[in-house]
Amino acid sequence: MISAHLGVLQEVGLARTILIICGAVEVNGYTFCSGVSKLESLLEDYSDLQSLICPTICLIRGSIFRPKYISSPLGDLSLGELIDMYHNHKATAHHDKVYALFGMCSDNLISTGLLPDYTIPWEILLRRLVNFILHQSMSSREAWDDREAAVIKNSGYVLGHVSSIRNGINRYPGQYIEYYKNYGAHWTLQASAESIRKKNDIVCLLEGASKPTVIRAFEHHFGIIMITVNPRQQTHKHRPFQLFMSSIPDHSHEFLLVWQWGLIPGQHSSSLQLSQMEINSVVPDYLKTNTIKAMRSFEVAMILKDTGDLLVAEAKL
Numbered sequence: 001m002i003s004a005h006l007g008v009l010q011e012v013g014l015a016r017t018i019l020i021i022c023g024a025v026e027v028n029g030y031t032f033c034s035g036v037s038k039l040e041s042l043l044e045d046y047s048d049l050q051s052l053i054c055p056t057i058c059l060i061r062g063s064i065f066r067p068k069y070i071s072s073p074l075g076d077l078s079l080g081e082l083i084d085m086y087h088n089h090k091a092t093a094h095h096d097k098v099y100a101l102f103g104m105c106s107d108n109l110i111s112t113g114l115l116p117d118y119t120i121p122w123e124i125l126l127r128r129l130v131n132f133i134l135h136q137s138m139s140s141r142e143a144w145d146d147r148e149a150a151v152i153k154n155s156g157y158v159l160g161h162v163s164s165i166r167n168g169i170n171r172y173p174g175q176y177i178e179y180y181k182n183y184g185a186h187w188t189l190q191a192s193a194e195s196i197r198k199k200n201d202i203v204c205l206l207e208g209a210s211k212p213t214v215i216r217a218f219e220h221h222f223g224i225i226m227i228t229v230n231p232r233q234q235t236h237k238h239r240p241f242q243l244f245m246s247s248i249p250d251h252s253h254e255f256l257l258v259w260q261w262g263l264i265p266g267q268h269s270s271s272l273q274l275s276q277m278e279i280n281s282v283v284p285d286y287l288k289t290n291t292i293k294a295m296r297s298f299e300v301a302m303i304l305k306d307t308g309d310l311l312v313a314e315a316k317l
Contacts, residue, residue, distance in 0.1 A: 006100040006101075007096070009100070010101075010104065012056075012063070013103075014066075015063050015066075017063065018060050029060040030063070032060065033060050051194060055191045058085070058190070058191060077104070078105055078106055079101060079105040079107045079109070079129075080133040082104060083098070083227070084192045084193060085192055088261070089193075094122040095116075095118050097261065098114070099116045102114075102116070112128070113132075122143070122145050123143040123145045124143075126148075134152070134154075135207075135208030139153050140153035141153075144283070149260045151257070154208070154255055155253065157207075158204055158253065159205055159212055160308065161202045162179050162197070162202065163178050163198065165177050165196050165197065187231040189230075190230075195225075196225055197216070200304075201214060201215070201216050202216075202307050203229070206255065211228045214226040215257060217304055218279070220278060220296040221278075221296060224257050224258065227259060251306075253303045255303070258282055258283075260282055
């Protein structure tokens with residue numbers, strides 16, 4: 001079940017009673033999750049395994065609290081948050097990675113153009129999804145029918161760099177991060193398919209988006225780690241988050257972002273995913289000349305410099 005098909009996870013997300021059976025032994029889902037949480041210290045060095053376990057634990061553990069006559073299985077988790085959690089799970093078709101989550105999200109999707117329709121090409125569905133999660137005003141978004149990836153260009157603002165990270169499966173299966181620029185903040189986030197890392201991960205706010213995004217710096221671009229961040233708990237060291245959000249500086253950067261879900265065409269190993277790839281591996285010949293590559297590398301360095309992490313920025317220059 002840990003790496004289950006999304007159709008199975010959909011049933012788990014709606015169930016009110018879950019039993020784990022091994023031979024003659026039968027354990028209810030909540031008790032099983034309590035036992036798995038005791039393994040937290042053993043999983044600290046296996047972030048890829050945690051990224052599969054934590055989102056699934058959220059579904060199993062939550063079953064005991066679901067009301068009998070109300071279908072609201074995941075509370076206030078939005079479609080963007082759910083996709084961040086489950087896009088690395090198997091699906092029969094690309095479309096299922098989006099449509100299977102509709103019954104579990106808190107969004108009103110009636111007027112979004114995202115209603116289930118398997119006749120539309122995958123690339124159109126992915127573009128609509130980007131528009132819905134971020135904003136219609138994104139300056140450029142491209143997708144392709146043969147891969148689970150989108151390339152997004154848009155201006156945005158740097159909020160800070162991730163200065164510490166701890167994954168947890170005990171009381172709240174998720175990620176506990178601290179990010180820093182001119183102030184500090186601790187956030188508790190939901191689990192995600194791609195684990196946040198301390199090195200090269202930054203928090204930004206894209207123009208038009210209502211929630212921050214966590215991205216990772218590469219040589220010529222940034223990879224999207226969590227497309228929408230909605231802190232479950234937050235502590236701000238020097239000033240309230242609302243005050244900061246109302247005083248974002250006018251200076252913005254141009255971000256080149258890759259949102260990569262699964263394997264690229266012709267790739268057979270799950271060990272070569274977003275965290276090891278450059279943009280031309282995901283989208284061949286996207287950056288066609290050395291001049292364009294040099295410009296993009298410089299922009300990545302300038303964005304990293306704006307995070308306040310000068311050592312990483314200098315290494316890029």
